[in-house]
Amino acid sequence: MGNIDPAVHVWTQKYNMSTAPISIDRYVSAEYFRLEQERVFKKSWLLLGREEEIAKPGDFFVHDVEVAGTSILITRDQQGQIRAFHNICRHRANKVSFEACGHAEGFVCPFHGWTYGLDGRLAYVPDENDFFGLDRSKLGLVPVHVALWEGFIFVNLDRQPATDLGGYLGEIKDMYDGYFSTLQLISRHSWEMNTNWKLFMDVSVEGYHGSYVHRDSIADQFCEADNPNLNLPSIRLYGTHRTVSIPADLSRIPKPFEGLSYKYGSGSSYTPTKELNVSDGLPPGINPDRVGSWAFDILSLMPNMIFLTGRGVCVMIGSWPLGVDRTRIDSRIYLNPPQTAAQRVCAEYTATMLRDVIREDVDTLEPVQRALRSGAMSEMQMSDQEIACRHFHQVLDRMIGTADPTPDLAREAAHAG
């Protein structure tokens, strides 16, 4: 813990965090990845979608969870209850649904026609008498623990989850009350890249890259004259999860197309102006420290979700491992639903901006992964401003069981402060 200057390293001081470099093994080691699979992704609550994706009884979607070696089928049954199952036929293990989403009375395995209800019950087996003492009541789809938070559907693949979803969410559980329910999905971007999944988690919770990676696009919206390195005005490290707030330069004069968007838009704070920089009425998780010059926040939810939460706009991004150096990103943009042409045009401003900015964010990651694999470096340096990255790795180590036995230092320090 040497070299800490309380006047400079305010966050490290506040949260009593380590200053040690981060080992590179965790991005390239097959053994570390195996531990992540077994101890993190097969044990954690994983966010797979939103309630409104399966609004009516019979609606379903499938989410492949390659990192846990399975595919999950989420249904809304005839009673309106949301259920989750391994998408695996109990006969000879074919996928029951090859459709990504849809509406169905039930599911017929395309291999031999075994048929399941929306509640997972095995309803019909062709030529059933040819089997030997088959008990259909014991051969329903294998259920998975499922729980809801603010309209999001989470599953836990563990047979006996260590905590319920509320316990897993911890302090943030009650901080977003109603925030997401007013927003509507307007765009999805997805892509695969040859990187470890954690590189995306890292780049998503620091502002330090902003004035470089985004120098041609959006840096000037956020970097005030007295904050050229985009230092973060709020960093909150919770027991398991974390948030940071991104500042806004409210003195900046909008460009013509931005002005049009602000004039007719629905008050998105990714496009901050003095008039739109309002936190009133937002739940406590949004701009949690009520920063005056505020643009938006980033919530990093273990293990693999990133939310960019602003006024009237939210991006939800999942970083899904496909292998130690292969990742699928699923990015969804939610906005206040556009009701008029003007609002629709403004939604386009946000969607096209985010698309370009996310492309800039991830452009660094494949070259970084190749460099990490080269063996030229064994560790990475992380600054006080990158403390949320450090916290992510600390919690991950704790989940895997390789951390030192003082897992709640950060939380205790924060509460004491």
Added chain:
Amino acid sequence: MTQHFPAAFQDLEAFAGWALGSRDARYKRRLGSTMGAIRAFYDAVRPRMEAIIAYLNPRPLEALAEEERRLLWLALAWMDASRAVEVLGAPDVRYGFAADRFTIRDLAPL
């Protein structure tokens, strides 16, 4: 000659090729265009954007007539093209992950 837009916007007929019905298609148009072509489109539509919005705004989005829908697509393409003109100074970001490796699904009402 086919009229793509409502009568009040026939001055924009020359840019009907930008009035594409998906964000992905509009993006590809931007990325595949020269800066000169993007600027010509931007310059022609910029002084008309307020009029386009005023014209379309009273009409329910889900009930737009075909030529009105194309006019909305033109306005959406202008928002994308404006980023190239007003922010980037180029058709694409200077350092960006390959656009053709992105899958874009547009779920907003059109």
